[in-house]
Amino acid sequence: MKLIKAKIxxxxxxxxxxxxxxxxxxxxxxxxxxxxxxxxxxLHYLADAKGLxxxxxxxxxxxxxxxxxxxxxxxxxxxxTRQHMLAALQMIDLVVEFEEDTPLNLIKKLLxxxxxxxxxxxxxxxxxxDIILENGGKVLSLPFVQGYSTTxxxxxxxxx
Numbered sequence: 625m626k627l628i629k630a631k632i633x634x635x636x637x638x639x640x641x642x643x644x645x646x647x648x649x650x651x652x653x654x655x656x657x658x659x660x661x662x663x664x665x666x667l668h669y670l671a672d673a674k675g676l677x678x679x680x681x682x683x684x685x686x687x688x689x690x691x692x693x694x695x696x697x698x699x700x701x702x703x704x705t706r707q708h709m710l711a712a713l714q715m716i717d718l719v720v721e722f723e724e725d726t727p728l729n730l731i732k733k734l735l736x737x738x739x740x741x742x743x744x745x746x747x748x749x750x751x752x753x754d755i756i757l758e759n760g761g762k763v764l765s766l767p768f769v770q771g772y773s774t775t776x777x778x779x780x781x782x783x784x
Contacts, residue, residue, distance in 0.1 A: 631711040631718055635733050638681065638720045642734045651677030654736035656727040658685045660699045662709050665769040672766050673740045674715040681718040681736060682710050683727040692725055726751040737761045743768040 633641065642652050653676050659666060674680040684707055690699040699706065703721070711719045722730045731739065731752035739756040745765050747753055753763040 628708055628711040631716065632707055633718055633720055635720060635730060638718050639733050641718065642679075642681070642736065645679050646737070650679055651738065652679045652681060652734070652736040653677040653738040653740060654681045654683065654727075654731060654734060655740045656683030656685070656722070656730075657742075658690045658694065658699060659706050659710055660690065660694075660701055662706075667713075668769045669742055669766055670713065670715050673738075676738050676740065676764070679717040680715055681720060681734065682716055683720055683722050683730050684710060686721055686723045689723055689725055728752050728755075731755060735759055735761070739763045740766050742766060 645652055653673050655670070655673050659682070670680065670682070684703070685693065687699055687703045701709075707719055707721070710716055720730060720734075728751050732755055736756065738761060739750060739752055740763070741750045743765055747763040747765055750763055750765070756763050
């Protein structure tokens with residue numbers, strides 16, 4: 625459990641870690657999301673994101689943020705569960721909570737080398753893309769694995 629908890633950090637500690645990694649020449653990748661019910665599509669996407677650099681940071685929506693974005697019935701898994709499931713994954717180096725609807729302020733604080741989202745976002749639509757591009761970074765939209773989504777899983781459960 626100690627290794628998992630070491631990956632869960634505040635904005636301030638995460639910013640210090642990113643700066644140290646970048647000084648060492650490591651490339652930092654940032655993505656974000658709710659990651660409510662972890663599934664194969666998430667794992668595939670996170671592995672692809674990690675493959676772009678040396679360190680992968682996940683900005684994780686708080687429970688209140690998920691409710692505002694997805695509705696009162698979400699999240700299905702509470703923040704502690706979602707946070708620890710992500711931190712337990714080998715490909716993820718840091719998990720950082722954000723309360724807002726978007727991770728814009730967190731992105732400004734961390735200034736990663738790569739900013740990535742899933743295939744339903746064009747690079748121009750990705751929140752924080754302008755900041756990353758202005759700082760010499762790259763913004764990418766990674767492909768989704770068709771047929772895998774939390775919404776699909778939720779509907780499958782409800783229809784049983």
